[in-house]
Amino acid sequence: MSVEYLIISESGRALAASAKNAGYEVSVIDRYADRDTVALSRSIHRYEGLHLADFLNDIESYSYLQKLIKYSVKSGSNITAIIGSGFEKRPEQIEIIRKYMPIISNSVKTINLAKDPMKLGKLLAKKSINYPFSTINKNDFCSEKEFLIKELGAMGGGHVSVNSNSLLRKTLFDKKYYYQEYIKGTVCSVVFLANQKTAQLIGINELIKPTQFLTKPFLYEGAVTVNLQDKKFSDEIYRIITEVTKLSKLSGLCGIDFIINKSGIIYIIDINPRPPATFELYEDEGHLFQNHLDCFQGRLPEYIPHNLNKLKGHAIYYAKKDIIAHSLPSFPDWVSDIPAPKKSKNNLEMKYEILAGNPVCTIYAEGVSTTEVKNLLNQRLNEIELSIKSINKL
Template identity: 25%
Template sequence: MDIALIALSARPLAASAARAGFAALSFDLFADLDTCAHTARCVRVHKKNGSAFDGDDLIQALHSLAPAGLPVVLGGGLEDDPQLMARIAERNPILGNAPQTVQVLKDPLALAALCAHLHIPFPEVAVDAAAAAALGAGAVLEKKIGGAGGAHIRRRPAGDLSPPSAGHYLQREVEGDSLSVLLLANGSAARLIGASRQWRAKDAEHPFRYGGAAGPVALPEPFGAAMCQGALNIALACGLVGLISMDFVVGPDGWFLVEVNPRLGATLDIFDVDPMPPLLGLHLAACGGRLPESLPIPSEAHAAGVVYAGRDLVVPKDAWPDYVADRPPAGAAVMRGAPLCTVRATGPTAEIAEARMRERTHALLRDLGLDPVAESIL
């Protein structure tokens, strides 16, 4: 075994590890068919609070199956629990950013202060009732500190000045297009890999849930250069290493940084493709201080959309065409609101790739006997 992978969904990491020729041991909440196909061993960890790791079960599984000293790469789903990250690192070194670094970047007040120091636009935040009034009369969002995937975000009722729930914070809502920038950093320098456009898969309960991404895309003028420089400045100021992504909103009021993700994420589906070298390999090299002199330009665009179950269902036999990833096995029960699969497509532009992905998604839902409109996934 060469490496251990830990994420709520380890499939994108596992696919990149397979491209790089690594024998990987994966731990996630799904153990989907393709995750298992890409790894030497695939372990499903117990859930806690619906969609989070049971930390004790994860540590027990890691200690039982991974030798001490086996390096670990983390994906999404642990940023809200830096103590769990530290428990992992006690026995198995994390190849990526340290738990302390992640904790600082996920602290809304610390990130706001850093952005102010670097002159990066960042929507105002508050963690108590006294500061909530300072956010103004506009729309305000409540977010979980360290939350991932957008399902934790809610829009506050107008005029609500109560303090946020424990472990949450408030942030002024900014309107516009959601864009993400993927970087590769070695602690003292960074390279831009590419930018992608993101969208929501919203329903009445989850108005800001992550829906997918398409790219590469050009960052909008006249903001693109400043957005890239802001992302690079944060990476260098914090000494970040490996693959990192930063999320922005660009709208009538200009551009705003809204989140820093100091780990591998969902846009591996967009950028970990030929002719790009395996991104997990680049991540490991960057953690060791090595950056490539240059990176190839993708020959086509990619889109990946997450399909969520609009009702409880049981996966039928032979349900998945080749363009589907994150495939639960036949007979698996998928609960309402849970991710069902990811639909992928390519095209000469991001717009065409996304349109093809949406066509495929509608066809898949019809084949599964589901109504695309009722499922509220697009």
């Protein structure tokens, strides 16, 4: 019996592209249903609720899921859900999906541990892995020490703020938030494969410094791949991903964000127990979707290092103002996640509607150095910005 996959993620495009490269047919539930994802999938459903993890509570989403199940029975295939981003705040919802179909995902226990900063910090300390001091009690910090305020289980960095009196009044008694020591330095991430026992490094990236919103200084705006030339550094990254894998029983494609401070010390700041956004920068060298599946069978694939002579990067362009238009400009071939129109509230016409602060598209660049890739990404971001501004003037 053949197997089909249902990708459930905030954005399903990268996973759908990787699945297609590996020869699989997929359906997708995500928040965007952009043109690229539509072209890559057999069917797609756009979920517009508050939390993706709650999509089964939505009548249209539930109906879509039932149609997929009926189709799979009729066609003699099995459908399996691939869990991407969007479940970090409510991982228990994954078990509800499991009532309808098999699931490829890290366990609820693993996700909860990865997203529990206090418990995680204590476990990492036992393995001599640095993690910023984190607490739910602001008074644990001395008054002159700078710290960050983060939302538990949130993603994308837009929720992170530096301590300020106005914000403290709002969050001091809110259990959704915690406080974390502010470590300054170069922000990086690592993509790796895991099988609960050991890990295989895929690549390391340097995150792009956020500049699009003054009010969101930690927003994820993109990343650039980097070469591993320092063996001592790469050995330490290998040690970290292996120890984290064993501690939290990670499986599949995963990611870790970390900071290298001015003294060269590595601090883990976040663990993503699901395919991270940056995995697509390494897709050309193999079928990472297939590798992801294999890991859940206990098989850790051998990975051929990516082309060290070619660095890649992607950057997300966010809407600065609400975009409501009947048409968008033509996008170059170095752009993906191109928006698709949706029905207006009266169902009489199709419009493009992108609210301020939401992603518009993803931009790509390649080069022989990190600086070259960053400069090209900035140039292309400016080009897209000018195109979008021309729409808002219409």
